[in-house]
Amino acid sequence: MATEMTYRAHARATLLLGLPLIGSHLAQFAIHMTDTLMLGWYDIKALAAVTIAGSLWFLLFIMGSGFAFAVAPMVASAEASGEGTQVRRVTRMGMWISLIYGVAVLPLMWWSGPLLVAMGQDVEISQIAQDYLRITCLGTLPALLVMVLKNFLAGLERAGIVLWITLAAVVLNALVNYALIFGNFGAPELGVTGAAISSLLMQSLSFVALAVYIIYKLPEHAMFQRFWKLDFEAFAAVFKMGWPIGLTNLSESGLFTASAVMVGWVGTSQLAAHGIALQLTALAFMIQVGFSNAATVRAGQAFGRKDAVNLKRGALVVMAMSALVSLVVVITFLTVPAPLIGAFLAPDDPERGLIIGIGVSLMAVAALFQFADSAQVVALGLLRGVHDTKVPMLIAAVAYWPLGLSASYILGFTYGLGAVGVWLGLVVGLAVAGVLMMYRFWTTGVRI
Numbered sequence: 001m002a003t004e005m006t007y008r009a010h011a012r013a014t015l016l017l018g019l020p021l022i023g024s025h026l027a028q029f030a031i032h033m034t035d036t037l038m039l040g041w042y043d044i045k046a047l048a049a050v051t052i053a054g055s056l057w058f059l060l061f062i063m064g065s066g067f068a069f070a071v072a073p074m075v076a077s078a079e080a081s082g083e084g085t086q087v088r089r090v091t092r093m094g095m096w097i098s099l100i101y102g103v104a105v106l107p108l109m110w111w112s113g114p115l116l117v118a119m120g121q122d123v124e125i126s127q128i129a130q131d132y133l134r135i136t137c138l139g140t141l142p143a144l145l146v147m148v149l150k151n152f153l154a155g156l157e158r159a160g161i162v163l164w165i166t167l168a169a170v171v172l173n174a175l176v177n178y179a180l181i182f183g184n185f186g187a188p189e190l191g192v193t194g195a196a197i198s199s200l201l202m203q204s205l206s207f208v209a210l211a212v213y214i215i216y217k218l219p220e221h222a223m224f225q226r227f228w229k230l231d232f233e234a235f236a237a238v239f240k241m242g243w244p245i246g247l248t249n250l251s252e253s254g255l256f257t258a259s260a261v262m263v264g265w266v267g268t269s270q271l272a273a274h275g276i277a278l279q280l281t282a283l284a285f286m287i288q289v290g291f292s293n294a295a296t297v298r299a300g301q302a303f304g305r306k307d308a309v310n311l312k313r314g315a316l317v318v319m320a321m322s323a324l325v326s327l328v329v330v331i332t333f334l335t336v337p338a339p340l341i342g343a344f345l346a347p348d349d350p351e352r353g354l355i356i357g358i359g360v361s362l363m364a365v366a367a368l369f370q371f372a373d374s375a376q377v378v379a380l381g382l383l384r385g386v387h388d389t390k391v392p393m394l395i396a397a398v399a400y401w402p403l404g405l406s407a408s409y410i411l412g413f414t415y416g417l418g419a420v421g422v423w424l425g426l427v428v429g430l431a432v433a434g435v436l437m438m439y440r441f442w443t444t445g446v447r448i
């Protein structure tokens with residue numbers, strides 16, 4: 001019988017696992033934020049193009065990451081139940097499926113220009129975005145593999161190495177960006193192309209570093225030996241659990257990608273402000289994703305042991321931590337939005353005042369959905385831990401598309417609120433998802 005842990009013990013265990021995960025997510029996001037920051041200093045059109053290109057890339061990436069996210073609870077449950085061989089099997093097949101998916105979506109990014117124009121984007125902005133994606137699309141494969149290995153290590157509660165590798169990538173990315181975007185250190189001035197090359201390099205090096213660590217520090221898992229051998233049973237298990245997670249990710253990320261497209265209809269300055277505000281809200285969200293990942297692993301361990309008591313206690317603890325972070329974020333977004341937005345713009349940019357004004361309004365709206373966003377992502381992590389993925393997929397599909405997307409369009413264009421109206425629609429979708437995900441976990445997910 002499992003020992004009942006105190007709430008203090010749950011808090012300590014959650015922080016020991018969660019803090020390295022949060023740190024690695026923040027560090028990973030810092031790579032993308034560095035791109036946005038430096039391109040904002042370089043040129044507003046470049047910033048707008050990478051905003052729309054980055055939204056499309058992330059949409060395809062996060063959908064494919066569903067198979068990686070499936071690895072963490074499966075590894076945690078297998079390890080907790082003493083099935084060591086299963087740990088290797090599901091991780092390998094997670095990499096297999098991720099590679100297959102990555103190859104399948106490459107054409108969408110390679111020929112993204114006409115697609116973006118068809119969605120109503122400016123022709124020049126669309127061409128710049130396609131140039132960026134034709135390089136970064138090559139990094140999709142190592143990026144997806146990194147996600148699988150991160151989730152494998154998280155499932156084994158070895159997230160610390162992920163943090164250190166990602167921190168190293170942040171520093172190197174900033175240096176390469178500074179050289180290739182602006183033409184420093186004797187390098188050519190490549191602008192958007194330089195940012196894309198830097199991202200590709202970081203994704204590739206991160207995969208190599210994680211693979212080397214696993215080979216030498218975790219040889220008992222023999223992760224890359226006979227990697228080419230298909231394990232159909234494990235392949236099917238990861239696919240069965242991963243595809244609903246991928247579609248859930250698609251629903252939420254698709255809403256934010258659609259919001260970028262709609263804001264692009266309003267104007268280039270609005271799209272640039274949207275891109276900056278989205279970077280800041282996504283930065284805060286990375287903390288919640290770290291809590292969600294920790295919730296998945298710890299719930300997965302309880303699920304493997306059939307330990308309902310500690311599942312409930314751990315859930316209450318991680319939800320309380322998440323809510324506290326949301327409170328801090330709300331206060332920050334409402335009190336110092338202008339300096340945060342202004343940090344992404346050159347001091348002498350002629351559109352600086354306009355973009356900051358738009359961005360401040362968007363940050364106020366972002367403050368409205370912080371608690372709902374944290375609730376839905378933490379509940380989603382807990383549900384994945386108990387291997388419940390299909391109903392959350394349906395909840396996300398309904399909350400984000402028929403409700404959230406429609407509200408964004410109606411408020412943004414029918415009522416003429418522009419970018420602010422589009423963001424208010426996000427509040428609607430996230431609030432509905434937060435309530436329903438929490439209801440699902442506390443009525444069904446705790447029954448193990």
